[in-house]
Amino acid sequence: MSARDNILAKLRNAPRSAPVEPDVAAHFERFGPRWNEVEALRHWATMMRSVKTDIVWCTESDWPQRLAEQVKARPIRSLLLARQTPHGALAHTALEHNPLLQLKTFDRMVDDWKDELFNDTDAAFTVVRCGIAATGTLVLWPDADEPRTMSLVPPTHFALFDTRTLHADFHTAMTSEAWPNGMPTNALLVSGPSKTADIQLTLAYGAHGPRDLVVLAVLPPHLSADQLKDAA
Amino acid sequence: MQPNSAATPAAGRVRPTDVYFFGTCLLDLFLPEAGMDAITLLENLGLRVHFPQAQSCCGQPAYTSGHPNEARAVARAQLGLFPNDWPIVVPSGSCGGMMKHHWPRLFAGEPEQALAEALAARVVELSDFLLNVLDFHPQDRGLPTRVAVHTSCGARREMNVHVTSWALVDRLGNVERVVHDHESECCGFGGTFSVKHADIAGAMVTDKAASLQHSGALEFVTADAGCLLNINGKLAKDGERVFAGKHLATFLLERTGGKA
């Protein structure tokens, strides 16, 4: 018998009683947050900022300009973006006039330029699938245009977040978007830049992933950054 | 202060005229005065206290040491001692926890199962009984003092009665209750644990004794004989001559002038 058969046989041989069916949805219905749009955004921003995320409130039209400002304000000499996507093209247009900045595209297999990705790429710009208010979280579903390493390897990650996709909690995000029907190669929740407290419980950022996470949070026309100003 | 939510039976919630007293083996052999103080306290409150002379031990020492057959034999000898439907008052959270929560398990599938369950439902820890059943408001006749309260883990986590000792002490007008460092932490008694793992248990009781001594209290009280013997035994070993603990029953009786 194979190890598989042996293990399964041992498990099947054990006495088992009918389990109680948990009601996960009911729990989050009862304890899940009840916020209006502004409250949810404020909470999201407070949570993200509490773990050293930079949030830049933007509009539908000004985010490329704000991105350019944020890039310029940092010692960034090279930035990776997906020029072939609509938002990537807009970012490219906004950044291409910066003479100190080299723009890169993920146009090869990672295996062909790992060295450059690791050692000579300061930042990357990607889009966010949706957000989670309760925990201050961004959800990323990397794809062929914006591969997994983009949000991981460069020390600074700029993330474009359409705030209309903000969900109250993880459960709502997962169920309303029907994740159980099919998961991508990799799905990620990101809540801040990389960190560790492994040395004497002292918090330090930039352990292995990005040291800086900058979120360009695009507000819908009916909301202004002023309404969110006092989010800590 | 939260009301005690431990599932004490309806029979225990109504003020009875009579109670059984289960003295526990540790009080019986090592701290009998504390047992008498508890009985006196209950009698002073107008109750008739019945002490079955055939009682010995709840069986916990063997039960927690991996000898359930021995535990069952000893517990079985107690089952017939409480024929009337009176509360069984136990001046110890851990023995109370054994009777209330573990007797039904110990006798599961045994002929005595129903009896053990019925008795378990009538078991009530002394401080819980004084506070929640008798609504005891002690008239403090003592001089001003400061005390720390150590609650046994059995009382805290099995019987959910750690708040009751506090509440009783807080009802004493001249007593300031001080909180000690790591108050919820175990004192390291654990029955045979303190013998089998004397090094670890010693480190635990050393820390507990120190935090009680440094709490600013002049003495400490506890409603559990195991913890009391453990901490006082440690203090005495270290030559401490002033600071010591006493059973909650003794303390309450002293404060209310019921003890010379």
Add this chain to the structure above:
Amino acid sequence: MSEQQTITLYPSRQFKDNARAALKDGELRQSLRTAMDYLMAKRLSAFSDGDELETLRTLGETIRQRCLAKLPELLEKLEAQLTANGVQVHWAETTEQANEIIHGLIARRGGTLAVKGKSMVSEETELNHYLEARGVTAVESDMGEYIVQLAGEKPTHIIMPAIHKTKAHIAQLFHDKLPDTPYTEDVDSLIRIGRNALRDLYLKADVGLSGVNFAVAETGTLCLVENEGNGRMCTTVPDMHIAITGIEKVVEKLTDVVPLYSLLTRSAIGQPITTYFNMISSPRKPGEKDGPREVHLVLLDNGRSQAYADEQLRKTLQCIRCGACMNHCPVYTRIGGHAYGTTYPGPIGEIISPHMLGLENTKDLPTASSLCGACGEVCPVKIPIPEMLMRLREEEQRPAGEVVAHPLRGQGAAHTGKEALAWRTWRGLFGQPGAYKLFGWAATRLRGLTPPGQLGWTQNHVPLKPAAKTLHQLVRERDAARR
């Protein structure tokens, strides 16, 4: 169960000596106390609503019990779903088998360097040593694990592997072991040193190894929880990813992970969420430009099916490895993880290790608890740890020759004739009113003969001396006086 076992007796290991040595290490005691106090306070602040906490714990317990009740079916479903997604599934009954499988996969590619994300199961199999002996270097990449590996030690805590080390220790370690590294106690600098040392290795590694926090049968998804990003590195950058996990880690539905993840991060470190929650469902697909081309999952038994065989002991497998039981344990706080001599220390280690190593090798662990109940009180999936400890005490006390229907490795390992006789005597005295009365009479009369040495008790206490009169006697005298 048809299988039966006749108890035989075994020798034991060195827990008590280790504990004694740890207790004398003042620096270790201080580090542990500070760290555990911090973690307890953090947990408490993460569960500000007691009602929500209790409801969530019950939900977590129910989910884990439901998953365990369907375990064989869920494992098959997980395997089918992962296979359909392109992930290859392997099964190992023993640590040796798991190591063989992993080494075989690495050797097939001619790999010599593996980077590892945090995996307690790989500690269980001692994978690093196995690979090292066969020419494969496995480098731990979690900061704490990296520090511990550099020091030639094992983790002392399942969440905080280097919790026993001060920054001065680590500064010296980096200075001694890493080329051109100046001595610095600045934590940011130390982390930067670690980051730079490891980034080069992610780039060069042939294989990434990782553990798994939850394996979702419904979608064939491996979920990894982390803050540092090293787990993402190990599972994304090298061309092959091998994950290893215990068979109990499977959950039925994707939505099951939501409450379990929340319980895990809040119980472990008091964080509402970790920086990364990494959900991997397949290798690199056609058209995708990164991610490993091969993903493997190794499912390890190593004694888990023994715990599973008994419905009470099965609750041990509900564990989601948060470490809260350690953080709240007065014993762990005083001796740290190394003293246990097992992969999993603290209360969960005391109840899982006997299934992995046999009670003959772990006989002092089930008794290394005052049964204070702090572990059970904070367990996010409500494992009744004290109840498990008592059950294991019973199992290890069984006499030689007893035939039991629930075989456990090393049953009877703690049995001694002396202790059995003591309990039989106790039963004889306490189980019969007449004998007990006589015993009380004798004890009080002979109290002057109290021995000055009473086993371990007098190591820390003055001798226990019976009172002059028992409570029984005092009551009788009072009753007589009233008549």
